C-alpha cells in the first residue's frame with residue numbers, strides 16, 4: 001500500500017475490509033515476536049488509516065449509525 005508503484009490500492013483496501021484489520025485489538029503482541037521484524041501492528045494501523053481515508057469504517061463502529069448516518073449510542077431516544 002505504501003509503494004508508489006502500487007496501482008491497485010483501491011482493490012486491495014477493499015479486500016482487507018473483511019480479512020482481519022478491524023478484528024485486531026492493537027495489543028502489540030505480534031510486534032516483539034515477529035520472526036522477520038515487520039511490525040504487523042503498524043501495518044494494520046496503516047491499512048486502517050488508508051481505509052478511513054477511502055471512506056471505510058470499523059464495522060463494529062458503523063453499526064452504531066442509522067441508515068441516515070445518525071449516530072445511535074444504544075440508549076433510549078429522548
Ligand code: SF4
Nearest residue numbers: 024025026027028030
Ligand atoms: S495482529 Fe498483533 S496487534 Fe493485532 S490483535 Fe493480533 S497480536 Fe494484537
